[in-house]
Amino acid sequence: MLEEQLVGLAFSVAATLGGGWWGLRRLAQARHLLDTPTSKIRSAAQGYAEFYGVLAAQAGTAIAGPLTGKPCLWWRYSIEEYQSDDKTRSWRPIESGSSEAWLLLDDGTGQCLINPRGAEVRPATREVWRGNLRHPRGPQPAGWAGLFSAGKNYRYSEERLHAGQPLYAIGDFRSSGGGRQGLDLATAQSAVIRQWKGDFAGLLQRFDGDGNGQLDEQEWNRVRLAAQLEAEDRHRQQSVQPARHHMAAPQASQPFILSCAGEDELARSFYWQAAAGACLCLGGALATAWLLGVGTF
Template sequence: MIDLHGALLVSRGAHAFLTGASSLLALWLLYRMFSRLRRARWVEDTPTSKIRSAAQGLVELVGQVEAGGHPPLVSPLAGHPCLWYRFTVEELQRRGRNTEWRTIERGSSDRPFLLRDDTGTCRIQPGAAEVHPRRRRRWEGNQRRPLGQRAPTGVLGLLGRRYRYTEEWLQEDDQLYALGWFESRGGGRDARAPEALARRIISDWKADYPSLLARFDRNADGQLDAVEWERVRAAAAVEAQQQMRRESTQPVVHTLARPPHKGLPFLLSDHHEEDLGRRLRRQSGWSMAGMIVAGAVAGWLWLALLR
């Protein structure tokens, strides 16, 4: 047994568990404190760009969300028409004399939607985003999935299982703040050098060598000589130019998604930019307070070993 400064006697196993858990919690809260603070700095220090003139890479955009021609999504718990949702289902479970809410199901949508400002539209891919929505509803019921199901009443309702539902969503025409990795495709922006494109075309032709021979083997000797290879290269150069012209006429498509480099943020929120920054700083502050408490408990437990 280990004496915790005269306040309590605990077994060595319990002491090791409590010390490890409080130490890990303090380290996690320390990481979260700096992570939230760094995100707040990104939000506050990154200038807002217009979609048409935005640079490639990490950018901040503000505009209205649109479905982009798709029918709206329907949130799975409450049936709200929306463009993005996130939900959690918890069950009230008994452990001895105590009861606690345990998460049994959670999920979110990942269908892309559009962000529009006064210069154009950008396709948002929300699958890996950290989303901070204003719309949030929490309620309780007697069914695992409340939508479209009739809850039991009377004695069955009192004796049945208890569930708690949480749902968040973004609606069409919401004002959205977005910070992520911006890329533009089409309109000749991603065209390669004509020489590289011609080499790729020749490589594709060589994959079907019989067709290549049928097209360029003028003397029918079953192989391509130097003159015939020159014709192949000339034809590939012409094909490359034609392909580049076709690609240059394609409309430009802008996308915002998760950055390819670790540590860069991908944030979506219908909070105002200043409100989002304050929200992230509050989360950082609460994490710091929790880290101080967890660190003090961990230190108190570690000191008990030195007594």
């Protein structure tokens, strides 16, 4: 009896903590989505940003879903195996994976490359079917063949993003080239000096005027001046290059989301999930209080 009460108490405490954490997390994410203004790629400020646009194909890239073989821009898949015994029956995950190919978002004012690593991706296209092979030989059978899936031991799921689909993206936005980056001269100068120190023999050959194998204070001043001029020249060359925009996972705890659904639909879904987390937390707290009240520990 005591062991059963301890197990029940452990589950109730876990439900309280897990539900509370999930509810607060989803609530904070919904607020981030609603509080972040939608920007245009061409004029967006650097940092955390939100875009609406259309997925575009990139030249020279050919990606296909690993289970269906259908062409796409991004994929995620899972394979489950059906297991049963005298007491339980369930689908057990045995394999999964997702694409790390960069995506190209076009909002009409510019294009932004997106690194999907670490993102919560919500595609509009999802296929689920069953079969008797661990790895299916192509997509789900069409017509009557696809109806008779009972008794098959494997269940497959594949999600994809395709060119031309709308995409909502929120994450860390950075630009390079196009004269958009300011010059932090001290940082750029230090970077040039560190690079030169990697070839110290070459550094001595350029700046060791007296040939004693060392750099004195006057020679180091020449190194610093040359590095400053080099940093300024590199910045000028980079500024005349066409602007390139990138989005990736933010450093802070802000959400990084790529979704075919819009902001309002996402926020509404997050609010419902936050409410479910709050209910789980409340139910777990009530169960914990009841077990502590009636149990004998």
